[in-house]
Amino acid sequence: MAKKRYILGLSSPLLKIEAQHESITGRYQPGKRLNNREIKTMLDKQFMRETLTDGAKAYKAGRLDRRGFLLLCGMVGVALPSVFAGDAEAAANEIIFWNWGGEATECQAEALGKSFEEQTGMALRFDTSGPLQGKIKEMVDSGNVTADACDGDLFDAVALGPNGYLEPIDYDVVSKEKTLPQYALEYGVSVILYGYAFVYDTEAYGDTPPTGWADFFNTAKFPGTRSLYKWANGSLEGALIADGVAKDALYPLDMDRALAKIKSIKNDSIYWGSASEAHAMVVNGEVSMGMLFQNRARNIERDTGGRYKLVMNEAIAMPGAYIVPKGNPAGREAVMKFIANAQSVPAQMSLFECLGMTPSNPEAFAQIPEDQQFYAITSAQNIDNIIYNDPTWWGENGSNAVNAFLDAIS
Numbered sequence: 372m373a374k375k376r377y378i379l380g381l382s383s384p385l386l387k388i389e390a391q392h393e394s395i396t397g398r399y400q401p402g403k404r405l406n407n408r409e410i411k412t413m414l415d416k417q418f419m420r421e422t423l424t425d426g427a428k429a430y431k432a433g434r435l436d437r438r439g440f441l442l443l444c445g446m447v448g449v450a451l452p453s454v455f456a457g458d459a460e461a462a463a464n465e466i467i468f469w470n471w472g473g474e475a476t477e478c479q480a481e482a483l484g485k486s487f488e489e490q491t492g493m494a495l496r497f498d499t500s501g502p503l504q505g506k507i508k509e510m511v512d513s514g515n516v517t518a519d520a521c522d523g524d525l526f527d528a529v530a531l532g533p534n535g536y537l538e539p540i541d542y543d544v545v546s547k548e549k550t551l552p553q554y555a556l557e558y559g560v561s562v563i564l565y566g567y568a569f570v571y572d573t574e575a576y577g578d579t580p581p582t583g584w585a586d587f588f589n590t591a592k593f594p595g596t597r598s599l600y601k602w603a604n605g606s607l608e609g610a611l612i613a614d615g616v617a618k619d620a621l622y623p624l625d626m627d628r629a630l631a632k633i634k635s636i637k638n639d640s641i642y643w644g645s646a647s648e649a650h651a652m653v654v655n656g657e658v659s660m661g662m663l664f665q666n667r668a669r670n671i672e673r674d675t676g677g678r679y680k681l682v683m684n685e686a687i688a689m690p691g692a693y694i695v696p697k698g699n700p701a702g703r704e705a706v707m708k709f710i711a712n713a714q715s716v717p718a719q720m721s722l723f724e725c726l727g728m729t730p731s732n733p734e735a736f737a738q739i740p741e742d743q744q745f746y747a748i749t750s751a752q753n754i755d756n757i758i759y760n761d762p763t764w765w766g767e768n769g770s771n772a773v774n775a776f777l778d779a780i781s
Contacts, residue, residue, distance in 0.1 A: 465494040466701055466709045469518040472499030475726060479522075482721035487712045493705060502694075504530055511536045511697050519699040519706045525559050525692040529766020532558025538695040544707040549714040549732040553759065554690040561690035562713045563728035566665040566748045566757065567605030568686040570672075570679040575659045583685045587660055588613035588632060590639045595659025598652045599633070601642035603776035604765060605687045606633065606662065608758060612685055622761040626772065630779045642780060653679055666727030669746055681746070687758045688748045691728065723747065 466487070470476060476497050484495030500506070502521035508531070510516055521527070531537050537558040547555040554561035571581050572595070581593050587609065590597075599606045607624055610632035616625070633640075641657065643649040649663040654674045661679070663671070668681035693710050695703070712718060719730035720738055729748040730736065736749050744750040748757055765772070 464492070465496050466519045466706060467496050467498055467517060468520050468522065468709075469498045469500070469502040470522040471501045475522070478722060478725035482718050482725065483709070483713050486715070486718060487709055490712065491705070491708060493701070493709075495709075502527075507531060507694075507696055508536055514698075516696050516698045516700060518696055519701045520709060521694045521696065523559070523692055523694050524765075525554055525556060525561055525690040525762035526760075526765035526769055528556050528559025528692055528694050529763050530769065531694070532556075536697055538697055538699060538703055538706075540695075540710070541703060541707045544704075545711050546714055549734065551690070551731055551733070551759075554692070554731060554762070556692075556762070559692040559694040560710065560714075561692045561731045562710070563691040563719065563722055564688050564731050564748045565691055565728055566683075566686040566688050567600065567609065567662060568665040568668065568681060568683055569609075569660050569662045570653055570668060570681050571660045572656075572658075573678055573680055580680070581660065581682060583682065584609040584613040585615075587662075587682075588636055590636050593660070595639070596657065597636055597640045598649060598658045598661040598663075599640055599642055599780075600649075600662055601644050601777070601780065603773045604760070604769075605689070607772065607776065608687050608760070609662065609685075612758065618685070618758045621758065622764045623768075624764065624772070626775055630775060633776070633779055637780060640780070650674075665746065665748065666729075669727060683745060683753050684756050685758055686748060686753065686756075687760055689760050690731065690762055692762075 468479065468483075470479060476499055480495060480497070488494055498518055502518070502523050504527055507521065507527075510518070528537060532539070539557050540555075540560050542555070545555075545560055547560075550561045551564075569581075569584075569587055571593075573580065575595055576593060581587060581589075586593055587597065599609075607626070607629040608621055610629045611621055611625065612618060614628060614632045616628075641652065643652060646664050646667055649661060650667055650671060652658050653661040653663070653671050665681070665683065665686055671679050672681065693713065695706050695710075699706055714732055716730070716732060716735045716738065719732050719735045722728045723730055723735075723739065723743075727746060729750075730739070731749070733749075736751070736754070739747045739750045744752040747753065
């Protein structure tokens with residue numbers, strides 16, 4: 372009698388095998404005696420198969436969480452799709468959404484999770500550790516893919532997709548008409564827009580406030596300290612606009628020209644790497660003008676009692692995008708339905724109301740409330756004056772651009 376064997380706290384014993392009397396693989400011939408190596412191989416295969424079956428049952432019953440089950444798959448060296456071959460132990464009863472944490476999680480749960488679960492019966496869960504490109508690569512390369520969709524930027528789709536790290540977007544399910552035409556790419560689709568803009572100190576500039584990036588970079592006419600995004604995106608575009616480049620002629624970015632402009636105010640600049648840093652620099656009075664994410668401006672105006680005001684002219688529109696890691700656990704069909712649901716007008720308006728992220732679905736533009744038009748990238752008030760980020764250029768050149776920018780400001 373074989374001994375009972377257990378793994379990862381699963382309570383079900385694995386089946387015992389008597390190699391002389393029953394087939395394990397379906398190729399066993401009755402009456403043929405197996406040698407020790409054949410017995411060991413079959414025992415190992417049976418052990419893995421039954422361990423995974425027990426794990427799948429424990430997962431579905433709630434005795435084992437998703438991460439534990441995915442770890443189990445990785446330990447025995449079996450890809451998730453093969454565990455759930457056929458109808459059997461399908462793990463796709465939830466979507467794992469990899470985001471950046473903070474208030475976004477609560478807002479996305481409300482805006483995206485509830486309606487998706489009502490439509491599909493699938494829950495929305497979150498990994499809040501932040502889907503950096505390097506993390507996505509590491510996860511896919513390991514064969515242990517634990518996320519279904521990522522809250523990223525569209526340039527991530529350009530950088531990762533052609534190299535085999537992302538699933539292509541299924542535009543038979545996801546609609547190209549529910550985003551801006553230039554932001555429906557092969558491996559990612561923009562669901563929201565945010566923007567780089569700047570605020571200024573009304574007490575410093577009185578009746579002649581700055582009105583665009585040329586003023587932001589003019590420290591002779593508008594003296595004072597500036598804050599810029601240290602990861603280059605938006606900072607380079609603002610510098611070129613300030614130097615006289617037309618907004619429809621920005622790309623490909625002239626790096627030498629942009630960096631020369633950045634260096635021209637280097638002695639009057641400080642740099643931030645996160646939205647909270649940008650916010651703190653303004654509300655603590657460290658800067659006279661501060662570049663920031665436009666959706667933070669309402670909070671800054673509130674937190675400074677109206678002392679700092681937002682300039683939306685020439686704001687740089689960034690396509691926030693949903694991308695899908697290659698081999699996502701819930702499968703392509705489920706995650707494409709999730710993305711399609713996020714394109715709906717109610718979902719996008721809910722995200723705008725909660726996070727200030729502007730809808731990318733043109734059907735939602737007209738629903739932006741009048742008192743919020745000023746803060747929305749795609750409102751009727753702003754849409755003709757914004758600059759559209761080129762995710763293809765950034766996806767192909769982003770690493771080099773960031774390194775050159777960091778060298779310039781160091």
